[in-house]
Every structure is written in C-alpha cells, then in structure tokens.
Amino acid sequence: MILGCEDCGEDLPYVEVDGYAIGDRLLEGVIFHFFPNRSVKVRDEDAEYFDGLNNRKWLKRIQEYVLDGADDTICPKCKKEAYVEE
Ligand SMILES: [Zn+2]
Numbered sequence: 001m002i003l004g005c006e007d008c009g010e011d012l013p014y015v016e017v018d019g020y021a022i023g024d025r026l027l028e029g030v031i032f033h034f035f036p037n038r039s040v041k042v043r044d045e046d047a048e049y050f051d052g053l054n055n056r057k058w059l060k061r062i063q064e065y066v067l068d069g070a071d072d073t074i075c076p077k078c079k080k081e082a083y084v085e086e
Contacts, residue, residue, distance in 0.1 A: 005075035
C-alpha cells in the first residue's frame with residue numbers, strides 16, 4: 001500500500017492512528033503504527049499499557065479501520081494528515 005502525506009511524499013514508513021478512533025477512552029492516546037504491508041503495531045511507549053488489553057482484537061480493528069478509509073491517519077514525520085492508498 002502507499003502511505004503518504006502531502007508535505008512528506010509517498011514513502012512514509014508507517015502512518016499513526018490514535019486508538020481513540022476504535023476504542024474510545026480505553027485506547028485514547030494509544031498510538032498505533034500501520035505499515036505498508038498492512039501490519040499494525042502499537043507504539044513502543046504504549047506497549048506496556050496495551051499488553052494488558054486484548055491485543056489481537058484491537059490490532060485487527062485498527063487494521064480494518066485504516067483499510068476502510070480512515071480519515072484521521074497521521075504522518076509520523078510532520079504530524080499532519082496522512083493518506084493511505086492501495
Ligand atoms: Zn508529513
């Protein structure tokens with residue numbers, strides 16, 4: 001997939017998604033990374049908190065959320081809006 005940002009180009013290593021989008025307050029501020037190969041990981045700083053949760057379920061939800069056309073993915077470089085394309 002192509003992960004891009006208008007300012008930074010189309011070769012972003014990943015885009016960021018705030019867990020609030022899928023988990024409401026449970027995951028607010030927990031940042032996930034969505035990669036071009038469609039895999040999803042939680043940000044290192046949030047790993048300890050996230051380990052106490054149902055990881056597989058939430059990782060899959062984030063993946064589905066992005067593939068469904070999430071409009072609030074974030075560029076990891078400039079923190080502005082990013083885009084995801086097939
Ligand atoms: Zn950017």
